[in-house]
Amino acid sequence: MKLHENGAYLINGKEIVVDSNDALVEIKSKFGKNTTKEEAKEGTIANGILQNHNVSGDKEKLQIKFDKLTSHDITYVGIIQTARASGLEKFPIPYVLTNCHNSLCAVGGTINEDDHMFGLTAAKKYGGIYVPPHQAVIHQFAREMLAGGGQMILGSDSHTRYGALGTMAIGEGGPELVKQLLNRTYDINRPEVVGIYLTGEPMKGVGPQDVALALIGATFEKGFVKNRVMEFVGPGVKNLTADFRIGIDVMTTETTCLSSIWQTDDTIKEFLEIHGRIGDYKELTPGEVTYYDKFIELDLSKIKPMIAMPFHPSNTYTIEELNKNLLDILDDCEKRAKVSFDGKVDLDLKSKVRNGKLYVDQGIIAGCAGGGFENICDAADILKGSSIGSDEFTLSVYPASTPVYMELVKNGAVANLMASGAIVKTAFCGPCFGAGDTPANNAFSIRHSTRNFPNREGSKVQDGQIASVALMDARSIAATAANGGYLTAATEIDVNYTKPKYFYDSTIYENRVFDSKGKADSSVELKFGPNIKDWPKMSALPENLVLKVVSEIHDPVTTTDELIPSGETSSYRSNPLKLAEFALSRKDPQYVERAKEIQKAQKAVEEDTCPVEVVEELKPVMDVIHKEFEGVKKENLGFGSTIFAVKPGDGSAREQAASCQKVLGGWANIANEYATKRYRSNLINWGMIPFLIKEGTLPFENLDYIFIPDIKKSISEGKTEFDAYVIKDGQKTAFKLGMDPLTDNEKEIILKGCLINYYRSQM
CATH class of the missing domain: 3.30.499.10 (Aconitase, domain 3)
Structure with missing residues (x-):
């Protein structure tokens, strides 16, 4: 496997010219093709699909509207609850609610099946599709029934990947699906595209997971494809069956890429024909001259059986x-x-x-x-x-x-x-x-x-x-x-x-899957079990902010499983307050208690009482702030918690990794970098500021207080650097916090306190 950091041109889908100062001259002399790098970038399959779904009119600042949405039973309740609170009346595009995570209905009494009944009634009320438990895992149903050439699908599961079938699919936290349900857009800068050029044929006994693990092992630590689109091309593609391609494709999530797409051929056409959807086939190939921002050459015949050891x-x-x-x-x-x-x-x-x-x-x-x-x-x-x-x-x-x-x-x-x-x-x-x-x-x-x-x-x-x-x-x-x-x-x-x-038999789905065919029935009453709770009230961003560091994590990467555990907590994904009790429980069992303690100060402000009276350790902190910063008072001050982690957010798309912190009074994360775009988006959508701090320059410790003056004004003005102060031992110590730029919508979401508040303000 060869990784080309500086990118490469692909000529007629076959010839590789590694990027250099003379690359375009070489392309013209050897192949008679005259182009620019910018023109060649538009030749990727990924760019064509993205631009076809972009409604911004700007090729670089994309506003994407997806064709379809999909969720499973530990995400769809929260998504629909958020959308309802924001004014949802009907699903504007096909939305599939599958039940493959809490399908055992074996934990917590009735609450798993209560969620399923909520999902069925929501599909009827808002015009969706409901797949009962044990019928299909979310992504297999999407492959069989949803994905098609040139389409885009957004799912609330990180392994939303259907690139092998010609669909650019992205896994995101629930609030991004809420935006689509409310006819809003998915806003990103045009992502870079990484070409994966396949040659050869796998040896007997080698399967798709072996190829996938080889790719992950070669790219993850380098961040080679992080937040980029992986595009699979080359003569080796034709040597892989549809199932083999799908098996590689679904694992691209573990590289931290944004999405994936493959060139398509008669193998994919046959797959869709077998499933009765030949009309969804579209031939996808790169342009005559295509530029990839990074490039990988992978000889399938050299891959051996692989193993990814813990953890x-x-x-x-x-x-x-x-x-x-x-x-x-x-x-x-x-x-x-x-x-x-x-x-x-x-x-x-x-x-x-x-x-x-x-x-x-x-x-x-x-x-x-x-x-x-x-x-x-x-x-x-x-x-x-x-x-x-x-x-x-x-x-x-x-x-x-x-x-x-x-x-x-x-x-x-x-x-x-x-x-x-x-x-x-x-x-x-x-x-x-x-x-x-x-x-x-x-x-x-x-x-x-x-x-x-x-x-x-x-x-x-x-x-x-x-x-x-x-x-x-x-x-x-x-x-x-x-x-x-x-x-x-x-x-x-x-x-x-x-x-x-x-041989595909559609009988089971025809007999069991509820499909509204896009027709909403407003007369249907949603069924709420006792574990399905509304989101608690969340405050708007204050003018000035006092943060207490309540957890400090120095692992190289912190997964979403460590921020909010999977498994036994899944039954409580529809209950924000109860789920929040599990936040960081596997990493820092004291986090919840510490976060709740400083949250008392914010509740005191909201109730027009004195925060120092309910959190006594704030008194020396406030003495310094009042002495050093003119005009700061209870009416323009907010209190909350933050965590520091080196690189948080690898893994699952689950929004609860952020929302649980918010429910407990979190206002921010501080990190050297964020592992994935989806985790950063989850923070923003729950009104939390995704601060950055340079590696090796940590001026605070766990349990320290940080004061950030004029935070509301700074966010409003689009600043990416913020004055901050550690307040400790009667002193203030200045330092800088950074942040990657926010879109206008992201600014407003943080200012309002969360996505729900943002949409409520527009109703």
Whole structure:
């Protein structure tokens, strides 16, 4: 794999000219093409789709209107509640509500099914589509029923990726979907595009997860594709089936890219034809001369079976490399765990080594990444006539939709899997976010799913529980299962892959999915369970701001799972106050109490009482502020909390990573950088300021107070640098906070206090 930092030109989709001072001269002399870099940038597939959906009239400042929206059952309640509070009357575009996260309905009494009934009545009332539990995971339904060439889809799940089918799809926090529901736009600067030039053909036994992990490992730490669009082109594309492309595509999220898109061909045309949607096919190819801001050359024939060790999809090795350096790599994982868990628990992977081989406790093939038809068929071929054994090792397989499941039953794949000892279950995302198949304490799980962050398998470090996940392809998971749980690459075994043809049966969806066909029925009453609560009142940004630092995180990257845990908290996503009690619980158990304490001062201001009387430690802070800053008084002052994290927001699109902080009185985050655009957007949409501070220049400590004068005026004027002061020991110490520029709408949202307030002010 070659990474070209300075970009490259692609001529006729085949010839590569690496960018240089003489590149355009070379292109003209060799190929007779006369162009400029700016003209060539417009030749990307991504640019064409973006501009077709841009309503701003400005090629650089984009205002995007999407064709369709999709959400699942731990996000759609909050989205619809926010939109209702902002004036929603009807879904203006197709909006699909799937139920694949809280579908077990096994935690918290009635509340999961209450959310589903809310979703069904909302689909009827506002004109949407409702997919009942166990029918399909969110992204598989979108592939089968929504995605089409040249379209754009916005989803409230970070793995919203349908580029292999010719759809630019983006995963964002719920407020961005609210904007679309209210006929507003998704506002971004035109993103850079990274060309992924594929050549060769994968060797037998290599699957899409292997290619995806190789890409993630090569790009993540470098930030090579961060907030950019990945565009897959080149002669190697034709050597990949539709399912193989989909399996790579869904994992592009883990590179921190904004979106992805692929060139399309007859393979994709056939996929859409099989699903009865041939009219949604569109041939997509790059222009005659296309410029990519960065460029990757990837020879598929060189990819070997891969494994991403705990605790990140970028912690990658070939399985061959892991087995050769087993104890060293396991020791490195254990050391990383000590840092990640602050020494609270001990991860012991070296005890998994038996007779020089790594023994695995559990295998999972599931969800939008692993549950595809071809992955499971190949796994069934590997396991045919084998046994997973009767020791600790278990194997669970989750087809991604009922149509896929039904075809696997018809062609015998399910029978082969079950005969081996594997358990085949219904469509469910639980194993991907810690709500299903939680392993035993200190167990090691290999999964063809999307993430292996800490606790994504369901263990709780705060309770002394620890398990770990490695990501692998379904084929190598099946090979490991066939070998009784000892880690084995699929290329090490000789298998006759039958490659059965897929036949799609639409009957299940026709019988069970509610589709309003876009017709809203205002007479329908929404069904509210007792756990579905409205958002609490949120204040507008004050003129001056006192912030207390209530958590300080120095990990290289902080995931959204660490900001608000997944798994056991999912049942409370419709209850803002109750969910907020879990904020940072896995990272800093004292955060909630500290945030609530300083929030008392803000509530005192709102109730026209003295904040110093309810938070006594504010007295010396306020003494300094009153002495040093003229005109500051209760009427123009606000109080709240902030956290510092080096690089927060990797992973999930869940808005609750920000909204829970806001519910607890958070006014800002301070970071060296933000891991993803979606997390920064979530902060802004919940009225929180995404401050930046230069790495290595931290003038404050946890529990310090920071005063920011004239913050409202500074935000209004579009400033990107702010005067701030640490107030401590009777002194003020000046320092600077920065911020990337805000759009006009983003300024207004922060000034109003949150997106709900912003829209209410316009009603």
